[in-house]
Amino acid sequence: MSHRYIIVIVFLTTLLLKATPIFAEHFKYEIFQNLTEYRKNEGLIDLKEYTAETSFCGDPKSPLKSNSGEVDICKRFVILFKRLNPSEDTAAERSDDHPAAPNSSATPQHTAFLNYWLSTQLRDKNIPENLRHLFYLHLKTHYDKFKGKYKLTDQFHPIESAHLEKLDILHELYRQYYELKNNKLGGREKKEGDRDEGCLNFLRNCKDNYNKGLEKCLPQADNNFCTALNRFRNLYEENKASFSAACQNKKLPSLPEIASLRLPKAVTGGTPKIGGDLVQAEQSSSTHQLPKIVDDVVFSSFFFNKNAHALGMLLLCYSQSVYPNLYKLLLLQYTSLFEYDEEKIKNNLMEVLHEFLKYYNLNRGNSSVDLFIKEFFYDYYKNKKEEYEKIYAECSNKKPLTSYCKLYYRCNDQLRDDLFSIKEDVAKYLGDKAKSYQQALSGNPPTETEMHKIGRSSLISLHRFAIVSTVIGVFFFLFSIYEVCKNCLKMYILFMCML
Incomplete structure (x- = not known):
């Protein structure tokens, strides 16, 4: 290979590398x-066919170096390309020697799929990144030998690993989905007794991959990927009722709707959503002056108003994974993860509510907590209200035998009240209770009605905290005096030794 040819390859590869990020911004x-159709044609690949078109693959002068x-x-790429993307002379291409899969057709989307197919093949064979670009360039250079109706244009280049992971999902x-639809779960026809197990396997796979997709599209604000994931959901929702042949005794649940394909800011372009702000880990306190909720550490704040002549202080309490479900x-952005087991669905609902109530109780002295209450109940709770009320009705009349009923009673402990009795407007109940609590902290005594809202136990807790805070303050004061005296004693002894 001449030096001039090598220079040209390096130059063109550099241009290809620079062009990739531009494509990534508009990834489809x-x-x-x-x-x-793609899988049928892939299964029909025979390395003995299209020998003329694939002859350049084994060229000793190529970057493949006869590996x-x-x-x-x-070769497999060229053959699959020819099957999915015939030349203009379709009749000549489709002869008895080169049969196509049923219903095969040529569309621009085939090229996009072939690009994905090739990227996964090179990745799975551990081909180095630099050689992948040369591989693509080699195919483009020899395109005239296997060209079809649709050219290898902007859609044809190595796919970045981040996009490739999302395409894998x-x-x-x-x-x-198509295997379930065709009643060929696992790649073969199932017997009658195997169908429920096959359907369960589908649900497990769907849970794993759909939730992975949610975790990649929403936090990363990848609208294109969110849209593609939502399109799959729509396809599933439209056709799930017709899967009765594959799932005789298993009703397919709905996939969570991606209600918002946006950054965690309000649509109006105003202040960020409080929930999104709370899980951003840049600072320990949010722009709304509420403590952050992060993945492994939670900052909990307690406020005393200086105007109340109480001890003005802010305590930060660290706790490992106190709010894992609320954080998620x-x-x-208030989109629930997919779950198909009914008991786990109820358990997840109560876990979220219990963690929210814990956070509320620790921060109800903060005036911004009312905004968080309103957002939480508007963006999340109102869409689940019917499910929650069914749980309240079920658990209020029996002992807490199930895990979600145990959580129901733990929520009642957080509230010092019964969820079932306040189910009509839990948000208003919490808001009124927080307002009364804040008034008590500010030194304005609550009215008799407000005292009833706070509850005797809450007032006792408030007084207990005041006492504990004072004791802590005295402790630190005495400790400081001790440290000063200890240092003075050391200096006195040193001075005496020097004499």
């Missing part, structure tokens, strides 16, 4: 609508 994920694994990938979702919910 919706390439699996025809996955059944058998890389040469096979090159969508690929798995569509693959399992806020990170996903």
